Every structure is written in C-alpha cells, then in structure tokens.
Amino acid sequence: MLFYSTNHNAPDVSLKNAVLNSLPPDNGLYMPQVLSKLPDTFFNDFYDYSFPEMCFHFAKTLMNGTIEDDALKGIIDDAINFEAPLVELEEGLSVLELFHGPSLAFKDFGARFMSRLMSHLVAGDDNNLDILVATSGDTGGAVALGFYKTKRIRVTILYPSGKVSKLQEKQLTTLGHNIRAIEVQGTFDDCQALVKQAFLDKDLNQQLMLSSANSINIARLIPQCFYYLRSLQLVKDRNRPVAMCVPSGNFGNITAGIIAKKMGMKMHRFVAANNANNVFTQYLNSGSYDPQTTIPTWSNAMDVGNPSNFKRLMDIFDNDVNKVKKEMSAYAFDDEATLIALKEMYDKYEYIACPHTAVGYLGIKQFLKENPEYQGIFQATAHPSKFIDIVEETLETKVPIPEALAVLKDREKQATLIAVDYDSFKEYLIKHK
Numbered sequence: 001m002l003f004y005s006t007n008h009n010a011p012d013v014s015l016k017n018a019v020l021n022s023l024p025p026d027n028g029l030y031m032p033q034v035l036s037k038l039p040d041t042f043f044n045d046f047y048d049y050s051f052p053e054m055c056f057h058f059a060k061t062l063m064n065g066t067i068e069d070d071a072l073k074g075i076i077d078d079a080i081n082f083e084a085p086l087v088e089l090e091e092g093l094s095v096l097e098l099f100h101g102p103s104l105a106f107k108d109f110g111a112r113f114m115s116r117l118m119s120h121l122v123a124g125d126d127n128n129l130d131i132l133v134a135t136s137g138d139t140g141g142a143v144a145l146g147f148y149k150t151k152r153i154r155v156t157i158l159y160p161s162g163k164v165s166k167l168q169e170k171q172l173t174t175l176g177h178n179i180r181a182i183e184v185q186g187t188f189d190d191c192q193a194l195v196k197q198a199f200l201d202k203d204l205n206q207q208l209m210l211s212s213a214n215s216i217n218i219a220r221l222i223p224q225c226f227y228y229l230r231s232l233q234l235v236k237d238r239n240r241p242v243a244m245c246v247p248s249g250n251f252g253n254i255t256a257g258i259i260a261k262k263m264g265m266k267m268h269r270f271v272a273a274n275n276a277n278n279v280f281t282q283y284l285n286s287g288s289y290d291p292q293t294t295i296p297t298w299s300n301a302m303d304v305g306n307p308s309n310f311k312r313l314m315d316i317f318d319n320d321v322n323k324v325k326k327e328m329s330a331y332a333f334d335d336e337a338t339l340i341a342l343k344e345m346y347d348k349y350e351y352i353a354c355p356h357t358a359v360g361y362l363g364i365k366q367f368l369k370e371n372p373e374y375q376g377i378f379q380a381t382a383h384p385s386k387f388i389d390i391v392e393e394t395l396e397t398k399v400p401i402p403e404a405l406a407v408l409k410d411r412e413k414q415a416t417l418i419a420v421d422y423d424s425f426k427e428y429l430i431k432h433k
C-alpha cells in the first residue's frame, strides 16, 4: 500500500517512507492511498474479539498487507497492553478512559505503536534514527516512555518553557539514555515550527536521518483508531446511535476516528471539543479557516492555534465544510466553563477528571442537549494527576497520584534551554550528533 501527500504535489511513498520521513516534500501530510472497507468477517466477530485481536484485524485491513501478520500481531500485542475502559456516568453518558498507559495519556497508544513499528521498519538498516518531536505537554511524555531504550533510535523533545505542568516536564526531562529534552522559550507553535523547519532543511537531512513522532506522523494515527472501535465493543446499548466527543488540539485523535469511520466503523457522530483555541469550531460555524496565535488555557495539550491535522480533514472531506458538518460537530469552551465542569463532574458523579476531559464533557453535554436520541461518549484523554494543582484547587480534594508519576518527583530535570531561533536549534543538533 502506498501513501500520498494531502498537497498532491509529491510522489506516493511506501509505509516505511511515510513513517520515517513523516512530512512529504510538498509540506502536506501523508494519507493511505486506499482506506479499505473492513470485511464482513470483522463485524461478524466484532463483539467476540479481545481488544488486541480487534486492533490486529483492523490494522491488517488498514495496512493492507504492508507488514506480515506475525510482525503486526507482535507490534500490537506489545504496544497495546493496557485497557481503554468505558465508564458509565449515567444512562446514555459514558467516559472512555484513555489514560491507562505508562504516561497516563491517550498519546501512549500512538507512541507505543509507533516506536515498535519504527523499530520493525529500520531493522536491518545501517543508520541510526533521530526523532524530533514538539510537545505541548503529553506527547513528550508518551514519546519519551514509548521510545525509551529503543535501540538505534534517539529522541529529541522540544517543549515550551513554563507551559507544561511540572509532572509533564518531569516525564520528558528525567529519563536520559536515548531521550533528550530541549526547553524552548516560546509557545508550542514555535516548537512545532522549529521541528517543521528542521525536516525541510536539506543540509541537516544529509547529516542526520530525521523522523518525527508528532501527530503529523501517520504511524500515530493508526493506533488511535483502535479505541474508537473498542468503545463500540463496550457500549451497553448496541442499537442506539453513538456520538463520540474528542477533546481536540492538533486534531490527530479525531482524524483517526474519521479514518476508522471511512473504513466502515459504525460511529454515528464525532464531536470536537475545543478550549479557547477554537479555530476549528469557528471554521464549522463560518466556513472559513483562520489560524490564530495560541491562547494558554488549563487544558494546555489543546492549546493549538493552527491544528496540523486540519489538512488531513480537508483532504478527507474535499475541502467542503458541508461535508465536514455531516460527520462532525464542534463546540468551544473557555477556562471558566472548564473548571465549573470539572466541579460538576465531581459533585454529580464523584468523577475526578483532567481539564481536557472536562472540555470533552462539556462538548458531549451540549451535543446531547441538541440531539437527545444519541448515547454520548466523551474521551478522558489524560489522568487528572497530570494536572494535579488545578484539579485539587478546583475540587478542594486530594487527587491520588499513580505510582508511575509519583516516582518522578525526586528525579532531576535535564534539559537544554534555547530561544525561538532555528539556527541555535540546528547548531545544537549538529554539535550533539
């Protein structure tokens, strides 16, 4: 199976090329040339599959024989070794918890699958791989843990100084070995721009074999399809239409859901929940797309002013806002509403959520108000303890810290501080080759 660029101005490439090069030379994003329909056998056995079995059969269809069955099975069994439980809050409203992986955020699905896939793809090559990744918080931790000690792959994580939580920062700056962190005196969009520039820098690419682990990489999107299907396996009422609300930033998560639907998944509606960074919501309302500078919020992993996966969505929906509206709704909520929602979930359901999840809760509630015939699911994209200060302050209660995070508290941060300046970044990469 081949992959094309959403800008349609670059050659089609193999899976290996799409995954290792990450960005096509025409500055588009890679997409699978065909989105094969899931076969009838998949749906016949759907409710009998275990989670990894279902992932395997889905990925086999999506990847269309590019990887041998045994290898694909191995990658999935190793990567998807934690659950995505569906917790019912009340009749017709459930939360899909995606934070049971090692970094306690949904990005573990993407990062763990990707590291194992990359490892498989470079087995037998001569060169070492350098992965550059920009993070607004959770990607860094997931990628750091997902690639930690992976042979012949080194990871460089760029994060915006002072704009990630303390525990998030610990996750990406304390591992050492093949993982290094760069603290950028700017925003997430600045970090993302530095990484993009590095990929387009011919000179640098002759010196290093660069690859990306951001949500622009197609390898991240594949495993993010899995839990949408999982939620449909777990849902109690199999006959009532399902609306899935996704707290969104770069829109990689929700784009994966749309891809799965294109392949035949029976999800009836996608709801994007934005924080104050609401360019997508505005796009659905007005039909015009106007990137903004980033506004910092409590749901910082969604602080994105120009969502990178917008290009993929436009490609899927032929640049037609009316086609988008047939599948997707979108709502935006500010910080004040987010914190009120956090409190409401605790008071009503004794459910402790992270701020991103609270935005998702607001999104599904709004949608269900307008469309009561649906059952609603919203995604819990991170564990509340990753944002412990604001959650404890809002709920006036202690948030239990899982062991995986607790151990990081005393570890020493190791990061290189740089200004938003491409030349300094490049110099660092070359000097520390």
Ligand SMILES: *Cc1c(COP(=O)(O)O)cnc(C)c1O
Pocket: 105, 106, 107, 137, 138, 139, 215, 247, 248, 249, 250, 251, 252, 253, 254, 301, 302, 356, 381, 382
């Ligand atoms: C990354 C992230 C998001 C946004 O996901 P996108 O794929 O960028 O839309 C939402 N919530 C949390 C906790 C995240 O880490």
